[in-house]
Amino acid sequence: MTTIPLQLKSITKKFKDGDKEIEILHNVDFKVEPGEFVAVVGPSGSGKSTVLSIAGALQSPDGGEVLINGENIANYNEKQKADVRLRSIGYIFQASNLVPYLKVKDQLKLVTELAGNWDDEAKKRADDLLESVGLSNRANKFVQHLSGGEKQRVAIARAFMNEPDIILADEPTAALDSSRSSEIVELIAKEVHDKNKAAVMVTHDESVLHYCDKIYEMQDGRLVLRDNDLFMPQQNDAFFEEVRGV
Incomplete structure (x- = not known):
């Protein structure tokens, strides 16, 4: 039986607003x-x-279970959550959050070094990943010389460097034009499907x-699945064969 990489069960989360307590998530499954x-x-x-933050072990819920590869991390301490983030979850942020003084390939090297896994296999994986996103020729460039799309x-x-089972993307296109x-979301979809990740x-x-593949909408503190018939994934074979500069 295949383990589900990410599962939230009856998640609740409350925040203080002055003297009031507001429940922003209500029994989210x-x-x-x-x-x-x-x-x-x-x-x-x-x-x-907030859902993304709880799924990514950045916040703890007030109630419910957060299952990462079948293991409930809801009550993990900060050190345990940090280990989950490093080994099981890849993040793509709105502003890319790259280290400004590192070259492109070193951005990938850093996360692998933190996990203690920088070896010949990891070096090859970094080269392969940069090739898959069309940046082999930019591997030794500093990030300040990249466009917004290249940074993403x-x-x-x-995000894929440590071979996590889960990819979380928080508004990854907010700083880009249409x-x-x-192109960025198509590329994420390709990598997710090719590498069989949960994203x-x-x-x-x-x-x-x-x-x-699925679209959920936040409604009254719950996630509601939209009718998927209108949102079938599209694949652009020409794009997949040759990723162009953005």
């Missing part, structure tokens, strides 16, 4: 299978980023949802 690219949408303040490609490659946004993307960008 959610799971992502291997090779599945899922989008979470909803208005600002609806709780979608580095962030994508870095054409670059489409969740929080986004406001409805134009890229057709690359996702």
